[in-house]
Amino acid sequence: MATLEELRVQLDGIDNEIARLFEERMKVCGEVGEYKIQSGKKVLDRQRENNKLADVASKVHGEFNKKGIQELYTQLMSMSRKLQYQKLVEAGALGRLPFIAIESLEKEKARVVFQGVEGAYGQAAMFNYFGESCNGFHVHTFRDAMEAIEEGSADYAVLPIENSSAGAVNEMYDLLDEFENYIVAETIIPITHTLAGIPGTKLEEVKCVYSKAEALMQTTHFLDEHADWQRISVVNTAVAAAKVAAEQNKEQAAVCSAYAAKLQGLEILADNINDEKNNSTRFVIVTNQKVYLKDANKISISFELPHESGSLYRILSHFIYNDLNMTKIESRPIEGRNWEYRFFVDFEGNMEQPAVKNALRGLREETRNLNILGNY
Numbered sequence: 001m002a003t004l005e006e007l008r009v010q011l012d013g014i015d016n017e018i019a020r021l022f023e024e025r026m027k028v029c030g031e032v033g034e035y036k037i038q039s040g041k042k043v044l045d046r047q048r049e050n051n052k053l054a055d056v057a058s059k060v061h062g063e064f065n066k067k068g069i070q071e072l073y074t075q076l077m078s079m080s081r082k083l084q085y086q087k088l089v090e091a092g093a094l095g096r097l098p099f100i101a102i103e104s105l106e107k108e109k110a111r112v113v114f115q116g117v118e119g120a121y122g123q124a125a126m127f128n129y130f131g132e133s134c135n136g137f138h139v140h141t142f143r144d145a146m147e148a149i150e151e152g153s154a155d156y157a158v159l160p161i162e163n164s165s166a167g168a169v170n171e172m173y174d175l176l177d178e179f180e181n182y183i184v185a186e187t188i189i190p191i192t193h194t195l196a197g198i199p200g201t202k203l204e205e206v207k208c209v210y211s212k213a214e215a216l217m218q219t220t221h222f223l224d225e226h227a228d229w230q231r232i233s234v235v236n237t238a239v240a241a242a243k244v245a246a247e248q249n250k251e252q253a254a255v256c257s258a259y260a261a262k263l264q265g266l267e268i269l270a271d272n273i274n275d276e277k278n279n280s281t282r283f284v285i286v287t288n289q290k291v292y293l294k295d296a297n298k299i300s301i302s303f304e305l306p307h308e309s310g311s312l313y314r315i316l317s318h319f320i321y322n323d324l325n326m327t328k329i330e331s332r333p334i335e336g337r338n339w340e341y342r343f344f345v346d347f348e349g350n351m352e353q354p355a356v357k358n359a360l361r362g363l364r365e366e367t368r369n370l371n372i373l374g375n376y
C-alpha cells in the first residue's frame with residue numbers, strides 16, 4: 001500500500017493540472033465576457049449551464065462522482081459569471097444604478113413624519129436624528145407615512161424596522177418593497193417600557209393592558225406574572241396611553257414609554273418592564289429621492305427567488321466572492337405565490353465600490369425584481 005506521503009505526491013501532480021486547467025478555463029470565460037459586452041448578451045445562460053452539468057455528470061462514474069462533479073461545475077460556472085460581471089462593470093455596462101450621492105441631509109428645513117401620536121417611540125427616534133426642534137408631524141399607520149413621503153407632504157419618514165428582542169417589523173419590509181421610497185439613514189434608540197394607568201390605579205385593579213403588539217411581546221415576562229390580564233394590541237404604544245387616559249378606567253393600563261405616560265397624565269404603575277433590559281429599536285429614515293450620503297456604509301436590497309433547491313445558496317455566493325460582509329437576512333412570503341419568498345439582505349458597502357457594483361450586477365441578472373432599498 002502506498003504511504004500517505006506518496007499519495008500526497010500523486011494528489012499534488014493532479015492538482016497542478018487542475019490549477020492550470022482552471023486558469024485556462026477562466027481565460028476563455030473572460031473572452032466570453034468580452035463577447036457578451038460587445039453583443040449585449042446576458043451573462044447567465046441557464047440552458048447552457050444545465051446542459052453542461054448533465055454533460056460532465058455523464059462523463060464520470062457512480063452516483064457519488066456524478067453529484068460531486070456537478071457541485072464542482074456549479075461553483076466553476078458561478079465563478080466564471082462573476083468574472084464576466086466584473087468585466088461588464090469595468091466596461092461601464094452596469095445597468096441602472098441611478099442613486100445620487102449627497103453630502104448631507106437638510107435636517108433643519110425638512111418636514112418629517114412619524115407613525116403614532118405625540119409620545120410615540122417614533123417621535124423619540126425623529127428627535128434623535130433630526131433634533132428636537134424639527135418640523136415633524138404624525139400619521140396613523142406606517143402606510144400613511146410611506147404615502148406622505150411618496151406624495152411629498154413629508155420629506156422624510158422615521159419608521160421602525162427592527163427591535164433587539166422582538167426582531168423584524170415585518171410590515172415595514174413589505175412596505176419598503178411596495179413603495180418607491182428609499183432608506184437614507186438609520187438611528188437606534190433605547191426602548192424602555194413602563195406600565196401606566198390613570199392616577200391612583202393599583203396593580204391589583206388592572207384587568208386589561210393595551211399596547212402595540214411588539215411592545216406586548218417585549219414585556220412578556222412581566223405580563224406573564226399577571227396571566228389574568230387581557231392583552232389587547234393597538235396601533236402604537238402612545239395610542240394605547242391616549243386610550244387609557246381618555247377612558248379613565250382603573251381596570252385599564254398601557255405599556256408605553258415614560259414620556260408617553262407623562263404626556264397623557266398617566267401614572268407609572270411599574271417601570272422598566274422589558275424582558276431585555278438593553279431593549280432598543282432601529283428606525284430607518286426614508287425618503288422618495290434616490291439619494292445616499294457619501295460616507296454610507298450599509299446597503300439594503302430585496303429580491304425574489306424561485307422555490308428551487310439551492311437558489312439562495314447560489315445567490316449568496318455573490319456576497320462571498322466579492323468579499324462583502326452580509327449583516328442581515330430576512331424573508332417574507334410573496335403575496336399570491338405560496339412558498340415563494342422575497343429576501344431582504346443588508347450588507348456592508350458603498351455604491352461607489354467596485355465590489356458592490358459587481359455583486360449588484362450579478363444579483364440583478366440572477367434574481368427576480370432586485371430592489372435597492374438604500375445605501376446609508
Ligand SMILES: C=C(O[C@@H]1C=C(C(=O)O)C=C[C@H]1O)C(=O)O
Nearest residue numbers: 029032043044045048049077080
Ligand atoms: C461562459 C459562459 O457564461 C456563463 C458561464 C458558463 C460556464 O462557465 O460554462 C456557462 C453559461 C453561462 O451562464 C457562456 O455563456 O458560455
